Amino acid sequence: MNQVQTTQGLVDRDRLEVKEIVTEEDNSRSIATEWTLDGELVRRDLHIIMLRGQELSGDAANLG
Secondary structure, three states, rough: OOEEEEEEEEEHHHHHHEEEEEEEEOOOEEEEEEEEEEOEEEEEEEEEOOOOOOOOOOOOHHHH
């Protein structure tokens, strides 16, 4: 049987409710996955996607 690691130890997957929360900001998009067992939050995973990289300024010849 599939199990998931939680704050309550390993729990059978079919006992957990899963909700995904998607948030978009100026330079990022995040997906939070919340796992609950009998109404109690027992795990939260967060995935963040950066939409554009860090900007650099200056002469490229001087980098390195």
